Amino acid sequence: xxxxxxxxxxxxxxxxxxxxxxxxxxxxxxxxxxxxxxxxxxxxxxxxxxxxxxxxxxxxxxxxxxxxxxxxxxxxxxxxxxxxxxxxxxxxxxxxxxxxxxxxxxxxxxxxxxxxxxxxxxxxxxxxxxxxxxxxxxxxxxxxxxxxxxxxxxxxxxxxxxxxxxxxxxxxxxxxxxxxxxxxxxxxxxxxxxxxxxxxxxxxxxxxxxxxxxxxxxxxxxxxxxxxxxxxxxxxxxxxxxxxxxxxxxxxxxxxxxxxxxxxxxxxxxxxxxxxxxxxxxxxxxxxxxxxxxxxxxxxxxxxxxxxxxxxxxxxxxxxxxxxxxxxxxxxxxxxxxxxxxxxxxxxxxxxxxxxxxxxxxxxxxxxxxxxxxxxxxxxxxxxxxxxxxxxxxxxxxxxxxxxxxxxxxxxxxxxxxxxxxxxxxxxxxxxxxxxxxxxxxxxxxxxxxxxxxxxxxxxxxxxxxxxxxxxxxxxxxxxxxxxxxxxxxxxxxxxxxxxxxxxxxxxxxxxxxxxxxxxxxxxxxxxxxxxxxxxxxxxxxxxxxxxxxxxxxxxxxxxxxxxxxxxxxxxxxxxxxxxxxxxxxxxxxxxxxxxxxxxxxxxxxx
Numbered sequence: 137x138x139x140x141x142x143x144x145x146x147x148x149x150x151x152x153x154x155x156x157x158x159x160x161x162x163x164x165x166x167x168x169x170x171x172x173x174x175x176x177x178x179x180x181x182x183x184x185x186x187x188x189x190x191x192x193x194x195x196x197x198x199x200x201x202x203x204x205x206x207x208x209x210x211x212x213x214x215x216x217x218x219x220x221x222x223x224x225x226x227x228x229x230x231x232x233x234x235x236x237x238x239x240x241x242x243x244x245x246x247x248x249x250x251x252x253x254x255x256x257x258x259x260x261x262x263x264x265x266x267x268x269x270x271x272x273x274x275x276x277x278x279x280x281x282x283x284x285x286x287x288x289x290x291x292x293x294x295x296x297x298x299x300x301x302x303x304x305x306x307x308x309x310x311x312x313x314x315x316x317x318x319x320x321x322x323x324x325x326x327x328x329x330x331x332x333x334x335x336x337x338x339x340x341x342x343x344x345x346x347x348x349x350x351x352x353x354x355x356x357x358x359x360x361x362x363x364x365x366x367x368x369x370x371x372x373x374x375x376x377x378x379x380x381x382x383x384x385x386x387x388x389x390x391x392x393x394x395x396x397x398x399x400x401x402x403x404x405x406x407x408x409x410x411x412x413x414x415x416x417x418x419x420x421x422x423x424x425x426x427x428x429x430x431x432x433x434x435x436x437x438x439x440x441x442x443x444x445x446x447x448x449x450x451x452x453x454x455x456x457x458x459x460x461x462x463x464x465x466x467x468x469x470x471x472x473x474x475x476x477x478x479x480x481x482x483x484x485x486x487x488x489x490x491x492x493x494x495x496x497x498x499x500x501x502x503x504x505x506x507x508x509x510x511x512x513x514x515x516x517x518x519x520x521x522x523x524x525x526x527x528x529x530x531x532x533x534x535x536x537x538x539x540x541x542x543x544x545x546x547x548x549x550x551x552x553x554x555x556x557x558x559x560x561x562x563x564x565x566x567x568x569x570x571x572x573x574x575x576x577x578x579x580x581x582x583x584x585x586x587x588x589x590x591x592x593x594x595x596x597x598x599x600x601x602x603x604x605x606x607x608x609x610x611x612x613x614x615x616x617x618x619x620x621x622x623x624x625x626x627x628x629x630x631x632x633x634x635x636x637x638x639x640x641x642x643x644x645x646x647x648x649x650x651x652x653x654x655x656x657x658x659x660x661x662x663x664x665x666x667x668x669x670x671x672x673x674x675x676x677x678x679x680x681x682x683x684x685x686x687x688x689x690x691x692x693x694x695x696x697x698x699x700x701x702x703x704x705x706x707x708x709x710x711x712x713x714x715x716x717x718x719x720x721x722x723x724x725x726x727x728x729x730x731x732x733x734x735x736x737x738x739x740x741x742x743x
Contacts, residue, residue: 137411139267141313142404143283143301145347147338148320150288152355155208157318157382158284159215160392164401165280166216167392167421170410173271173278174212175263176205176225178286179293183229184222186611194453198651198705199224202614207456208284214460214708215392218271223262228293231258251296259300260307279410289317290341302346314407317342317349318382321356321364330356330364332371339372348373350407351400353380378403389430389709396421425710429467436472440724443476443527445483445547447540458533458561461707465720468712473720476527480543482520486513524550529557529695529723532564534653534702538587545571552688557695557722559715560686562654565698566596569658569666569686576669586656597659599682611655616677618684618701620646623672625689633674634687634697637731638714643674648714650701657700658683675699695722 144158155176162172182188185196186204197210203222213220235258239249267281285301287294305313319335339349352374354360360381369376380398382391401419413419442462448454459475466473511519520543524530530551532544544564548571551558560568566584573582573595581588584596599612622644623633636643660681663673670692675685688696699715707713712720721727 137279138312139264139278139308140280140408140410141263141267141283141304141308142280142316142408143285143313144316144318145285145289145298145342145349146287146318147289147341148334152318152320153382154284154286154318155211156215156388156391157353157395158282158316159211160395161316161400161404162212162216162280162282163392163426164396164421164423165404167423167426168401168413168419170279170412171272171274171276172216172280172282173218173267173269174209174216174220174224174282174284175266176208176212176284176286177294177297178206178225178227179291179297180227180286181229181232181293182227183233184225184227190448190454191451194451195456196653197457198613198653198702200615200651204613204653206286207453208286210457210460210705212282213705216272217708217711220271221266221269223266223269224271226259226262226297228296231255231262234258234262252299255296256300256303259297260304263304264308279412280408289338289345295345298342298345298347305347312408314351314404315342315347315349316351316353318353318355321354321360321368323357328358330358330361332364332367335368336371343373350374351378351380351403353382356381356383359383387430387433389426389433392421392423393427393430396423429709432470433467433472436470438471438724439474440466440469440471440529440720441474441476441527442719442723443478443524443530443547445478445480445524445530445532445544447480447535447537455533457702457704457707458531461704461713461716462531462720464707464709464712465716467709468717469720469724469726471720471724476523478520478523479516480532480540480547482516483524483543483546484517484540486517527556527723529559529719531559531561531719532567533704534562534564536563541567541584541587545574548572549575552693552696555693557719558697559695559719560698561704561715562700562702565686565700566656566658568696568698569671569683570595572666572669572671572686573662576671577665584656593662594659595662596656599655599657612652615649615651616701617647617649618675619678619680620644620648620675620685623674623687623689624667625670625672626691629689629691631689631691633672633685634690634695634718635674635685637734638718640714640734648675650699650703651705652701654700658686695719695727 144154146152146154166172184204185206194207196204197207198204199222200219201221205225209220209225235254268277270276285294285297319338321330323330352372365379366376368379401421405419463473532547544567548568570582573579579593581591582593582595583591585594585598620636620643633643639648672687673683676683684700686698697715703713703715721730
């Protein structure tokens, strides 16, 4: 059957929530029984998002095949429950690289290689090649491909993609494409009048490049008034029922429900005539479980406080997948989540002269947070520790660079000694192991060679197969299996590992597949000593050499768990990531009861 394409563009300003809107449309189509896939077009010249600073572009989302991509692909995976590939992220860098490689090989047979037709044809071929790739558990090719064009219509860098889409509608047939334009409707003045001019200009810009929107979705603080819809319809060449309102809601999971109530599914069905449902006049999405979740989030009565101790706390998008994974787990344990942001460097003993000497302020600008009065290093330090001591659980996520690593080590020590539930991810797990080597094995100055190349006790080392010279795409990336082994401590006990309980797989030889993004690993030479001192390294890669999971026995600590991989990338709204679920269960005092319930379920099932 012919693939159907829904193309989403954005006008006026960036950051309107195109990713959430397109994911919500996909969720609605999926709940009608259609299989969906999605492509994100990023007009920047980087080949991928792997080398971009989280401060500039938010987190780098890692896919199963090791692709380092824009965080919007994370939104698609979570909302649509799919596993995309690196080819589902098209960047200007990738397209030009492909065309230049072809030109060097002589594929163009002496022709002058130009933006039109060569670059635009490459973009169209790429979309047609990637759209049918199966991305969900069914293994079937998708019925619908959602295409998001990053940036704003009118940007010089996205023009070539809009031109390719203009040509594409003739290649695949206009009846197989639907253009959705997302725009801002600001409210101005004392009476909060909804202004339509930015939308009119955005659509005018879009039509000037030969694209005419079929649906216009308006972002605003309040619901769009009937008269605003009619005015936009009149000036933008669409029917009034094709102008939809996506206004601010209490949580993003309400967006699919809001679009459903405005009939978006049947507007799309009328336009695209989905072949599998051609005999049906109307489609009815089944969002019962989703709706229960969206409304439950608003109704929680008990809360749980989790500290996120990191380096990029000034920009929440740097930790988007971690935040979503915490949220999914909080919903599962029926708790309202409160995140306490802590800059890890603020936990380190203050050295005021350093800040002055280098002219540095903490990167998140905490120094001038309250009315411009700069806090002293000692005040920031005391404040950070007061925050850390107020929480029910702690997560130390991954990161790069040496700033704040001592703060992460102090956090792991505090959590271990005070029995506070702790989850260390990637660097957070490595610092957990370094802390154990320093304070339990008594190896003063133990460290990761990433931060101290001359350390006498290298506890975390550079992986032998990694190339030190090249930055992009040279880490251990993508989905890898972790094989579980029985815990070494307490000796001769039958206590199951936390990992096997959380993942629900055998603690002896059971496998879990998770995504990785790292260049350093726990030094295999120190594993025996760490285990001898009470730390259980219960997860290893398939060679048995590389450490993946570190934990303390539950008889010693309620929840002390470290993962070399990034479990947050596979968390889903209705299927939380096991390590995050474990952290939230422990932080809300429900872990023992949950483990008991799981164990009795297994007994009943006769396992």
